[in-house]
Amino acid sequence: MIDPLAEVVALLQPGARFSKVVIGASPWQIRRTDSGQPFYCVILEGACRVEVDGQAPIELHAGDFLLVPAAWGVAMSSLEPPSPGMATPHAAVGDGTFRIGKQDGPTDLRMLVGHCSFDSPDAALLVSLLPTLVHVRGEHRLAMLVKLVGDESREQRPAREMVLARLLEVLLIEALRSTAGTLASPGLVRGLADARLSLAIRAMHEQPTRAWTVAHLAREAALSRSAFFDRFNRTVGIAPMAYLLTWRMALAKRLLRQNEKGIAIIAEQVGYSSASTFSVAFSRHVGLPPTRYAREHGSESTGRAESETGVRVAE
Incomplete structure (x- = not known):
């Protein structure tokens, strides 16, 4: 688990x-x-x-x-x-x-x-x-x-x-x-201490690629959509989808730093249907496009960033 x-x-x-x-x-x-x-x-x-x-x-x-x-x-x-x-x-x-x-x-x-x-x-x-x-x-x-x-x-x-x-x-x-x-105070620690919310949080971590919605996560927690949303906000301190986005971006940044996979593969591994959709979300959340982030933070300092089409970020 x-x-x-x-x-x-x-x-x-x-x-x-x-x-x-x-x-x-x-x-x-x-x-x-x-x-x-x-x-x-x-x-x-x-x-x-x-x-x-x-x-x-x-x-x-x-x-x-x-x-x-x-x-x-x-x-x-x-x-x-x-x-x-x-x-x-x-x-x-x-x-x-x-x-x-x-x-x-x-x-x-x-x-x-x-x-x-x-x-x-x-x-x-x-x-x-x-x-x-x-x-x-x-x-x-x-x-x-x-x-x-x-x-x-x-x-x-x-x-x-x-x-x-x-x-x-x-x-x-x-x-x-x-x-x-x-x-x-509100955060992951309190969320995991809540028997219902912990089910939804674990599900997000186990399946970050799944096309989660609040309704799906509420079912995991065996709560109504509104009860789940309010309880998650109050206990974790952010909305369920904001938590999921933050976790996906953390995973994406780690993969980009490793410079071992192309943007399209990374996009798929963190739950996005296309490299372009992922690039937009990453740029908005992090402040840099993924290829630039990989160039500046990748483990391969000489890594060659390519286009957003799925070509490997580093050779």
Whole structure:
């Protein structure tokens, strides 16, 4: 059986590229502006409050994991925030650890924060299928991973950074595939957690070439057309046919980068009846015609793009 989340994660190629340990002594408050980078936070000890991109604040407690696939603004504070206008002291204390709040005395928070990366050239396209925010709490498997991350972050063992990076990569994937215990905003994670909608989503991934309509997908989910459409929009965050289009374009971009097949064959493999129809849809969605995309992003830098008639994109 096709696993839609595994397919999306495999194309995203997630990795943990940067992390730091932060210890806090209340009261404190920090704000940061990111340019749409994936942000994560693991609470190892204590608790804090976080507000992402102007959404309602969330309380994070020991064992919680927060993932924001594309963060623009993050504000974090102790549960007892500082007085308005009060500056928060912060300083590096060595070994990749930073202290915020009072610079002496006991601390009441220990967390690991950082940026992960999605190495796929299609990251922006694929991130649109994910929730804008994933908050995981109470997951036994995830709690074990958080403990391993916490233990590794405290010790100066050989290959510490390499082990931490691998553990965080597993943690990212585990968070994305968690359903029970996950407080996720609309997106693929919530769609797959819905027993009815997951049937339709899996069908789209298993048969991307099929001439799907909303009525066909509603039958897969055993729902009326209107009930399916409303439920999909509310749970996944986009319309069913928009989801299908996004997934088809992600598949098409991967095939074009491989430079191994002609446009007509690729069009057929992603559900289009002709190369010209596919070219129009691809150009509108991606902003480049498929032949140009293949030239600029293909694995064969010397690949020769031909016409839209089905001649191989690369020799």
